[in-house]
Amino acid sequence: xxxxxxxxxxxxxxxxxxxxxxxAALIFVAALTYLFLESRRTVKRExxxxxxxxxxxxxxxxxxxxxxxxxxxDNVDWLVYRHLDDPDAMYDLGRNVLLNNPELHGxxxxxxxxxxxxxxxxxxxxxxxxxxxxxxxxxxxxxxQYFYMDxxxxxxxxxxxxxxxxxxxVDQQTQSAEMxxxxxxxxxxxxxxxxxxxxxxxxxxxxSETISSVKPYPHSYSVVLGRGGTYLxxxxxxxxxxxxxxxxxxxxxxxxVSDLGHAMVNGxxxxxxxxxxxxxxxxxxxxxxTTSWSVAIVCPEKDIFGGFGHLQRIVLAIVFVGLxxxxxxxxxxxxxxLIPLRRLADxxxxxxxxxxxxxxxxxxxxxxxxxxxxxxxxxxxSLVTYIDELTETTASQERIEGELxxxxxxxxxxxxRVFPPFPNRKEIDLYASMTPAKEVGGDLYDYLIIxxxxxxxxxxxxxxxxxxxxxxxxxxxxxxxxxHQIISPAKVxxxxxxxxxxxxxxxxxxxxxxxxIDLETGRMEFCNCGHNPPVVFPDxxxxxxxxxxxxxxxVDADWEFEGEVIEDIRETPFLFYTDGLNEAENHVHAQFxxxxxxxxxxxxxxxxxxxxxxxxxxxxxxxxxxxxxxDDLTMLxxxxxxxx
Amino acid sequence: xxxxxxxxxxxxxxxxLCAQDHTFVFTPQWTTQAQFAxxxxxxxxxxxxEEGVKVQIVHPSASQSAAERIRTGQSQATTLTLAxxxxxxxxxxxxxxxxxxxxxxxxxxxxxxxxxxxxxxGARVGIWNAGFGQMAICLNEIEHLGYEWVRFVDNVTLFVSxxxxxxxxxxxxxxxxxxxxxxxxxxxxxxxxxxxxYNVQEDGVYMTLDAYRRQKEDAERxxxxxRHGWEWxxxxxxxxxxxxxxxxxxxxxxxxxxxxxxxxxxxxxxQIDRESGEREFRLRPDMVGLASSLMTRCGMLKRPITYxxxxxx
Numbered sequence: 001x002x003x004x005x006x007x008x009x010x011x012x013x014x015x016x017x018x019x020x021x022x023x024a025a026l027i028f029v030a031a032l033t034y035l036f037l038e039s040r041r042t043v044k045r046e047x048x049x050x051x052x053x054x055x056x057x058x059x060x061x062x063x064x065x066x067x068x069x070x071x072x073x074d075n076v077d078w079l080v081y082r083h084l085d086d087p088d089a090m091y092d093l094g095r096n097v098l099l100n101n102p103e104l105h106g107x108x109x110x111x112x113x114x115x116x117x118x119x120x121x122x123x124x125x126x127x128x129x130x131x132x133x134x135x136x137x138x139x140x141x142x143x144x145q146y147f148y149m150d151x152x153x154x155x156x157x158x159x160x161x162x163x164x165x166x167x168x169x170v171d172q173q174t175q176s177a178e179m180x181x182x183x184x185x186x187x188x189x190x191x192x193x194x195x196x197x198x199x200x201x202x203x204x205x206x207x208s209e210t211i212s213s214v215k216p217y218p219h220s221y222s223v224v225l226g227r228g229g230t231y232l233x234x235x236x237x238x239x240x241x242x243x244x245x246x247x248x249x250x251x252x253x254x255x256x257v258s259d260l261g262h263a264m265v266n267g268x269x270x271x272x273x274x275x276x277x278x279x280x281x282x283x284x285x286x287x288x289x290t291t292s293w294s295v296a297i298v299c300p301e302k303d304i305f306g307g308f309g310h311l312q313r314i315v316l317a318i319v320f321v322g323l324x325x326x327x328x329x330x331x332x333x334x335x336x337x338l339i340p341l342r343r344l345a346d347x348x349x350x351x352x353x354x355x356x357x358x359x360x361x362x363x364x365x366x367x368x369x370x371x372x373x374x375x376x377x378x379x380x381x382s383l384v385t386y387i388d389e390l391t392e393t394t395a396s397q398e399r400i401e402g403e404l405x406x407x408x409x410x411x412x413x414x415x416x417r418v419f420p421p422f423p424n425r426k427e428i429d430l431y432a433s434m435t436p437a438k439e440v441g442g443d444l445y446d447y448l449i450i451x452x453x454x455x456x457x458x459x460x461x462x463x464x465x466x467x468x469x470x471x472x473x474x475x476x477x478x479x480x481x482x483x484h485q486i487i488s489p490a491k492v493x494x495x496x497x498x499x500x501x502x503x504x505x506x507x508x509x510x511x512x513x514x515x516x517i518d519l520e521t522g523r524m525e526f527c528n529c530g531h532n533p534p535v536v537f538p539d540x541x542x543x544x545x546x547x548x549x550x551x552x553x554x555v556d557a558d559w560e561f562e563g564e565v566i567e568d569i570r571e572t573p574f575l576f577y578t579d580g581l582n583e584a585e586n587h588v589h590a591q592f593x594x595x596x597x598x599x600x601x602x603x604x605x606x607x608x609x610x611x612x613x614x615x616x617x618x619x620x621x622x623x624x625x626x627x628x629x630x631d632d633l634t635m636l637x638x639x640x641x642x643x644x
Numbered sequence: 645x646x647x648x649x650x651x652x653x654x655x656x657x658x659x660x661l662c663a664q665d666h667t668f669v670f671t672p673q674w675t676t677q678a679q680f681a682x683x684x685x686x687x688x689x690x691x692x693x694e695e696g697v698k699v700q701i702v703h704p705s706a707s708q709s710a711a712e713r714i715r716t717g718q719s720q721a722t723t724l725t726l727a728x729x730x731x732x733x734x735x736x737x738x739x740x741x742x743x744x745x746x747x748x749x750x751x752x753x754x755x756x757x758x759x760x761x762x763x764x765x766g767a768r769v770g771i772w773n774a775g776f777g778q779m780a781i782c783l784n785e786i787e788h789l790g791y792e793w794v795r796f797v798d799n800v801t802l803f804v805s806x807x808x809x810x811x812x813x814x815x816x817x818x819x820x821x822x823x824x825x826x827x828x829x830x831x832x833x834x835x836x837x838x839x840x841x842y843n844v845q846e847d848g849v850y851m852t853l854d855a856y857r858r859q860k861e862d863a864e865r866x867x868x869x870x871r872h873g874w875e876w877x878x879x880x881x882x883x884x885x886x887x888x889x890x891x892x893x894x895x896x897x898x899x900x901x902x903x904x905x906x907x908x909x910x911x912x913x914x915q916i917d918r919e920s921g922e923r924e925f926r927l928r929p930d931m932v933g934l935a936s937s938l939m940t941r942c943g944m945l946k947r948p949i950t951y952x953x954x955x956x957x
Contacts, residue, residue: 143705148773148797150805157768157794157807165801168898177896228804228825242900246826251902261826 013338017330021323028319036312040305047304048271051216051284051297058214058222059286059295065103065207066290069183070161072101073200077185080109080198087116087123091136094127097200098134105129105180105203106169108139110146111187111196122146151199155186159194163291165226166204166240179204179240181232204240208233211295217303227292229261260285264294273301340369344376356384404439404466411440411469414476419610421447427519427570427643428454431609432636433617435580441632442468442510443578444476448483452519455483458636459512460531460578462552468632471508475500475553479514489514489527490563493553497529497561500554509554513576522570522640527563529553532582535575535597542601544594545574573606573639575616580633584620587627592620609637668692668699668862670849671719673710673728673774675703675798676895678888678908679816679847680723682745686873688887695865703895709774714739720855721866725846726927726935727778733953734945738853741954743867744927745874746846747917749838750910751779752819754803755810757828761835766790770802770811777812778939779842785942800825816910820903844935846914848927856956871925878912878923881905927954 076097083089090109097107110124122140129135140146147153150164162184168177184199211222211233224233229244245261248254256274260283263270267287274281282304285296302309343361350358360377363370415434422428432445442461447454457479461468475496482495492514500510511531517524530552533544550561575597584592600619606612613635620633672680683701686692692699702719704710710722711732721742724732729739753761753769761767766789771777773795784791796802796811800821803811813819815836823829837843849870856863877884888904917924929951939945 145773148795150796150799150801153794153796153802154805154807157802158805162805165799165805168896228801228827230825238900242898243902244824244826247824247900247902250820250823250906258826265826 011331011335013331013334016334017327020330021327024326025323028323032315032319039308043305043308047216047282047299048284051220051282051299052271054214054216055284055286055295055297058211058297059288061210061214062207062224062288062293062295063290065202065210066163066183066288068101068103069200069202070290072097072104072107073161073183073185073198075100076107076109077187077198080187084195087111087119090125091127094125094136095134098127098129101200102129103202103206104200105178105206106201108146108151108182108199108201109196110140110152110199112194113147115195124152151182151184152197155184155197155199156194159186161185163226163293164199165228165230166232169201181207181226204232208240214297216297217299217306219303220297220299223296223298224288225261225264225294225296227265229265232293264296265292267292267294337369340364340373344369344373348376351380351383356380356387401439407440407466407469408436411436411473414473415445416447422449425449425519427641429573429609429639429641430454430456430637431613432458432634433613434632434634435629436469436632437580437629438465440466440469442472443580443632443634444472445576445634445636446476446479447636448480449519450483451487453487454517454519454640455479455489455515456517456576456636456638457512457514458531458576458578458634459510459529459553460580460632460634461510462508467506467508471500471510471554475510475512487516488563489516489525490561493527493529493550493561493563494559497553497555497559498557501557504554509552511552511578515576517569517640519640522568522642524566524569525563526566527561529561530555532577532579534577535601536572537575537598537601537606538572539605540602542598544598570640570642573609573612573637575601575612576636576638578632578634580629580631581616581620581635583631584624584633585627585630586624592623596623606639609639612637666698666862668697668721668859668866669702669719670699670866671702671704671710671713671722673704673723673725673847676888676891676897677817677899678885678904679911681877681884681888681908681911682874683870684873684887684891685877685884686869688890689873689876691869691872691876692866695869697862697865697869699866699869711775714850714852714855717852717855720859721849721851721863723847724850725776725778726844726848726931727846727939728775729848729850729954730932730935730939730945730949731775731778732850733949734947739850739954740853740856740863740956741848741850741927742856742863743870744845744848744925745870746848746914747924747928748914749779749843749846750815750914751776751837751842751846752813752815753780753783753810753835753837754813754819754822754827754829755833755835757830757833759810759833761810761833762787762789764789764809766792767809768792768794768807770794770796770800770808772812773797776814778935778944779837779844780812781944782938782942783837783842786938816907816914820906820910824903842934842938843918843931844938845928845931850954853956874915874925875923877908878915881908881912884908927951 076093079093080090083093094107094109098104107127108124113121116123123138124140124146125136126139127134127136150167154162154164164182164184166179166181169180170177180201180203182199182201184197186194187196187198189195211224212235214222221235222233223231225245226232229246231239231243234240246258249258260272260274264285269286271282271284274283280301282299282301283296285294287294340361340363347358347360360373360380363373419431421430430447434443434445436443443459445458447456459475461471478496478499479492482492486492486495512529513526513531513534515524515526527550528547529550533547535542536545547564548562551559582592582594582597600616604615616635670683672683687699687701704713711724711728713719714722715737733739755761755764769791771780771793783789794802794808800811800813800818802808804825813822849867851863885901885905885908888908889901892899892904915923932951932954936945936948940948
């Protein structure tokens with residue numbers, strides 16, 4: 001089953017064929033089930049009618065046979081009465097019965113003990129046929145006291161004609177036995193007393209032969225039950241006389257057989273289904289009215305439905321083979337129809353491998369597959385065009401990216417990146433980092449020592465990328481140049497402001513913190529141009545500096561920048577940064593924030609400027625957790641120590 | 645040629661198959677059937693031969709009873725019911741019981757469905773022509789039932805045909821024949837003598853006193869081998885049934901394995917003494933006394949017959 005599923009899973013043709021065949025099978029099953037059930041019902045009905053008719057005929061034949069016996073007896077009994085004064089006449093009477101009725105096995109005219117005083121106690125004339133000759137003999141004697149026999153006792157006790165149960169008539173000389181049943185009539189004297197019995201014997205073998213010829217089906221057979229369920233006719237000679245229909249039920253109770261037996265014995269008419277010797281049979285039974293016998297025709301179910309079953313098997317075989325051929329045919333047909341699709345699939349693989357100009361197979365028909373091929377062709381040409389354009393664009397972008405890489409290197413080269421920056425000035429602990437959000441950025445930092453004063457700045461140009469980087473480059477150069485002429489950070493700010501504001505059509509501006517620290521005294525003069533307030537963080541006490549904000553550079557060319565002074569900043573660490581730090585966002589757009597900056601700085605005592613920057617970078621990376629940076633980030637940490 | 649009837653074939657054997665040489669002729673009192681299984685087993689298994697006695701089993705004829713055969717010397721031993729034996733003794737032929745197999749009475753009266761046999765006064769009741777109905781005759785006398793006895797030869801046809809109101813039957817034979825006709829037998833329509841003060845032993849093996857004296861040694865050997873046969877039959881019922889069926893087939897008896905099987909079971913049951921629960925193989929003095937008393941009271945015996953008369957030590 002798994003293999004079949006795998007096969008149909010791989011093959012569209014097999015799958016479609018399976019669906020078609022399954023649907024067809026479903027329809028066939030429904031139609032055939034109905035057909036078979038209806039046919040079976042019809043066959044059964046006809047079988048019942050057929051068997052019932054045969055049973056009626058059989059019963060009629062039995063009745064005819066029995067009637068002949070009754071007539072034979074009736075034809076002679078008045079003669080017996082007429083010759084009661086001549087006992088020897090009984091020999092001829094009995095002989096004549098057999099001569100006139102060759103189907104009879106024997107005839108007895110028997111009288112009660114001592115009825116004919118001259119004949120002694122016993123007088124029973126038995127006529128029989130031997131080798132074609134009819135003989136009559138007196139059979140009663142001390143050894144054979146006939147008046148205890150059923151055929152004598154029954155008419156006497158019942159005082160009416162009756163049939164005996166079957167019994168064995170044994171030929172004493174040959175020891176051969178014939179199973180017979182007798183029709184017995186009581187002989188009544190003038191005084192109303194029983195004087196004897198007249199009986200005619202019917203061979204059950206002959207009766208059986210006559211009835212057994214009735215066979216509606218090859219293995220069907222007829223059964224005649226006598227009073228008490230005795231088998232009078234049965235195909236199995238072992239059962240005749242020896243068994244009744246109830247015998248087996250004594251040790252193996254079988255309610256179906258018992259019920260059938262009682263129904264037959266009680267003279268009912270009907271039909272039933274029973275299992276006999278492991279074979280299912282339909283039994284049709286009917287009583288023989290003149291006796292207490294019952295005739296049954298036993299028809300094996302396989303005989304009744306044999307032809308039907310054969311037809312059923314053939315039809316099922318045809319359907320099965322038909323469905324199989326349909327499956328194979330459908331699979332082949334669909335496979336053939338799918339060849340263009342398969343070629344298209346192969347061609348698609350080729351195109352997927354990069355050979356975009358590979359020609360598609362020409363569609364043979366204007367069907368769905370043809371339309372698909374044409375659509376695919378259109379898609380292929382669009383794809384080729386797109387790929388060409390993409391190739392060109394990619395090449396252009398790669399060139400720009402290359403240039404930007406160079407620009408980045410140039411920009412990064414513009415800021416000092418060697419730490420420690422002043423190896424000979426041990427009192428200066430300074431570390432800075434700059435990370436553009438794009439290839440190049442608009443942040444800057446710078447520092448240099450002129451006249452024993454450490455000048456430094458941290459700035460952030462509005463906008464990022466190439467425009468920002470250009471402003472940054474200009475600003476950095478101006479910063480460096482004017483420091484040789486101007487000492488005050490406020491004045492430096494004014495000069496840069498004027499430079500940036502001039503011809504500022506792009507409305508670019510920048511924030512900046514400019515500081516100048518007298519390394520001798522630790523006095524720091526600074527000017528904040530709209531920049532984030534720096535953080536001063538003596539151990540565990542980080543705080544933002546409360547400083548004048550002024551305005552960003554480039555906004556107002558006439559702005560009077562005001563500087564401020566801290567007399568001695570020695571031994572106090574400072575962190576200068578751009579808004580790429582406090583406004584850095586994580587995946588849920590939460591900002592790193594000022595509080596987190598203070599928290600990081602307060603988390604550990606100051607070790608060095610570099611360690612502080614690294615610690616801040618680590619905390620920031622953990623916070624943004626890989627989220628793309630939205631702004632350039634620049635940090636500068638500074639601590640001036642007193643000279644030893 | 646005679647018309648020799650019979651729904652049950654009574655097989656006629658040559659009249660003068662009498663003992664010749666040292667053959668011990670044994671006659672069961674009825675036709676071949678499981679009632680005599682122990683003797684067939686003893687014969688077939690060679691128990692008689694082992695005991696050194698040559699036994700010939702000869703069944704009685706239609707008109708010549710088993711009792712008649714030992715009386716006339718045609719057979720050395722026969723089975724008889726205790727009541728039959730008492731009758732024979734009463735008529736002047738002393739008998740010796742050499743083996744008792746039955747310990748219980750198997751006689752029943754069966755009437756039609758819903759009818760109590762004892763409430764059918766004046767009913768026509770079937771009785772065997774060959775005897776066996778002594779206890780029923782006693783019952784009829786004692787209970788004043790006024791039965792009209794109708795003699796039959798050997799089957800239940802008269803009763804089944806509706807010619808009789810009731811019939812005597814043996815619980816191991818005719819009782820099952822009636823069941824085999826589909827008749828419903830219940831405690832209501834079946835009167836079992838053994839349950840109503842008539843539990844008189846039945847089958848035993850008897851010899852005339854003369855014959856016994858002449859062949860005492862053979863008699864004892866026959867009795868020992870026969871007992872052995874019955875014990876073997878009780879231990880091997882299926883094999884015993886096979887032997888019985890061989891015998892009934894050979895003698896053309898109209899019967900079947902089912903009936904014979906049921907008969908064997910019942911016969912073996914009747915051999916177990918109710919009080920001891922064992923197969924004792926002995927004539928019980930109390931039962932001889934009971935049978936004698938009943939039959940004397942009913943005029944079937946002219947004088948009481950004692951246990952001691954039937955046992956020769």
